[in-house]
Amino acid sequence: MISAKPISHEAYGNALRRLTYVFAAMEYGSLRQAARELRVRESSVSRNVVKLEQLLEMQLFERDVRGVRLTEAGRAWTDVVRTHYEGLQEAFRDTARDNRDAKTLRIGLCAVAGGEFLKRLIDRFRKSCPDVSLAIEDIPREQWQTAVRHRRFDIVFAPELRTVTSCRAETFWQERVFVLMPAGHPLTEKRVVTWADLADVQLLVPVGTSGPLLDFHMLEGIVAGGGRPTVKICQAGQATVIFNVQLGQGFTLAGESFARTVTIAATAWRPLDGHNSLCSIKAFWLETNPKRAVLRLIGLARNMANMIPSQEYSHSARDR
Structure with a gap:
């Protein structure tokens, strides 16, 4: 499950932020619901998903009035990326929690x-x-x-x-x-x-x-x-x-x-x-x-x- 807790954009950078929006949209099946859970504007989620699609030159989602769902290519790509993404999330959380020197x-x-x-x-x-x-x-x-x-x-x-x-x-x-x-x-x-x-x-x-x-x-x-x-x-x-x-x-x-x-x-x-x-x-x-x-x-x-x-x-x- 993708955590509904907001993730630090500053710490993760543009790439991880865009991945966060992609996985939230995939989980909730709706850009609006993903934005609500991440506490950002819907336009921000939409814009970052599109930027990632443009970077990959690949359509990740099909969009209609009912929400969004992964394309076949999008599903294959997210299956490959998910493990790396979740590992990076955990690494950042551990570093922030354990790095006492920074404090x-x-x-x-x-x-x-x-x-x-x-x-x-x-x-x-x-x-x-x-x-x-x-x-x-x-x-x-x-x-x-x-x-x-x-x-x-x-x-x-x-x-x-x-x-x-x-x-x-x-x-x-x-x-x-x-x-x-x-x-x-x-x-x-x-x-x-x-x-x-x-x-x-x-x-x-x-x-x-x-x-x-x-x-x-x-x-x-x-x-x-x-x-x-x-x-x-x-x-x-x-x-x-x-x-x-x-x-x-x-x-x-x-x-x-x-x-x-x-x-x-x-x-x-x-x-x-x-x-x-x-x-x-x-x-x-x-x-x-x-x-x-x-x-x-x-x-x-x-x-x-x-x-x-x-x-x-x-x-x-x-x-x-």
Whole structure:
């Protein structure tokens, strides 16, 4: 028996859709009844049956006022095709039912700033796609490109990087960089600091999943007022680096959303001002990724980026 339940036209494509109409018409003996059971217009059933007949150059049905019935050639052809058709139907049903990966969106975070923007984005996505599960993990900076190419992650959010040709990239937001310094340091007397203020300061930069916010080459190449901070790459995570700041061993950097929500004993946050004081966050994904959830997340991010005032994240530090 042909199921009376509507079949997804989008999933099956034109050929399977036309076969669906043919077998429904054959079962019910009426184009009108087939259309009613499939919940489409009668003209749609008729049009697709005719298109298949034209493709085959064969008349499948005889038509009269009582309905439709298979021609001799049509019966022979449908007998051959039926097994393949029903097998394809079952294969599509099994795939849709069992493909749990299609209902999971894997998001990688690599030294990501802009936490408030990302939180709002995830909240909106969950509301608009409640049937999609989210798997959110940190990923080391040196691994994210391979992880995206191999589909271990569907999308990765990371700081601004040099040109990446292996996947699609798009910037969605910027936020000001904040400096974390020991509480007793003279620079705590200033409301904002510049790279010139940080000349001769040791800047602690974690590696791995928690840093750095800024590209290594950009950090090492910053020259402000004739001096520059000494960049020390730390084989440690953010927690250890922060502990070293508390001990007075140097400064470190973080995004504004982190700085505004996390108070750390024996330290002080100050916004960075001037050139190279903003951290741009991009999303990276494969255009060939078949998951609709990826495009849905990207669409929401674009809408949010367009709606947010251009200075909301990048310049609110001036008012601190």
